[in-house]
Amino acid sequence: MHYVYPEVESKEDTKKKILKFKLTEKYQEVLVNILRLNQNSSQDCRIMMDYIFNNKLKKILELGVSQGYSTVPLLMVSKKLISVDNVNCYDNVMGLLKRWEIPELSLKWRFILMDDLELLFDRFDMIFLDTSHDYNHTIKELNKFSNFSDNIFCHDYNQNGVRWAVQDFLKDNDWQSTQFDTSCGLILINRRS
Numbered sequence: 001m002h003y004v005y006p007e008v009e010s011k012e013d014t015k016k017k018i019l020k021f022k023l024t025e026k027y028q029e030v031l032v033n034i035l036r037l038n039q040n041s042s043q044d045c046r047i048m049m050d051y052i053f054n055n056k057l058k059k060i061l062e063l064g065v066s067q068g069y070s071t072v073p074l075l076m077v078s079k080k081l082i083s084v085d086n087v088n089c090y091d092n093v094m095g096l097l098k099r100w101e102i103p104e105l106s107l108k109w110r111f112i113l114m115d116d117l118e119l120l121f122d123r124f125d126m127i128f129l130d131t132s133h134d135y136n137h138t139i140k141e142l143n144k145f146s147n148f149s150d151n152i153f154c155h156d157y158n159q160n161g162v163r164w165a166v167q168d169f170l171k172d173n174d175w176q177s178t179q180f181d182t183s184c185g186l187i188l189i190n191r192r193s
């Protein structure tokens with residue numbers, strides 16, 4: 001499947017589209033602000049939030065945190081979020097949660113400072129992969145993390161390293177894909193059942 005999205009979404013559109021999550025007014029306001037802060041990935045975050053919400057997914061793994069602009073939206077709709085980065089991003093996320101006065105969200109969040117390829121085995125309902133975007137690293141991640149979950153979103157699919165790694169992974173494995181033409185490119189790959 002292949003979906004095409006407009007380049008930039010208006011604030012009103014974002015507001016309408018997040019109503020379904022039935023968040024409190026405060027959370028809705030924070031979410032709109034965070035999505036606006038990170039315009040390039042705003043639609044990608046919302047697509048993943050929809051997927052978590054519609055499929056009632058609980059345990060999510062995020063690979064690549066940086067400023068926390070994907071972490072906070074994912075936290076809002078998941079029961080448990082584990083985020084991994086090889087740079088310490090803990091204070092970035094905690095800073096956002098404090099700044100927006102929603103520190104309670106940290107209770108369902110865990111940050112692991114580690115190279116993601118070193119992570120020990122665990123099962124997750126969904127994985128968000130957004131790290132180096134380098135072909136050799138991404139193909140290793142896909143081979144490893146396809147054992148952790150049957151649902152993997154890969155960000156920056158418009159970058160060759162990610163695109164080629166995903167395409168090679170799909171050639172060698174019985175997985176299917178759904179592509180979202182957002183500004184950075186997002187692709188969901190699922191194990192065929």
Ligand SMILES: C[S@@+](CC[C@H](N)C(=O)[O-])C[C@H]1O[C@@H](n2cnc3c(N)ncnc32)[C@H](O)[C@@H]1O
Pocket residue numbers: 038041063064065066067068069070071084085086087089114115116117130131132
């Ligand atoms: C593009 S940023 C993540 C952006 C974030 N997901 C968002 O949407 O705002 C990529 C992050 O991946 C991290 N990273 C790169 N290589 C990694 C690795 N091997 N293991 C864990 N994290 C890695 C970087 O430190 C950086 O913080």
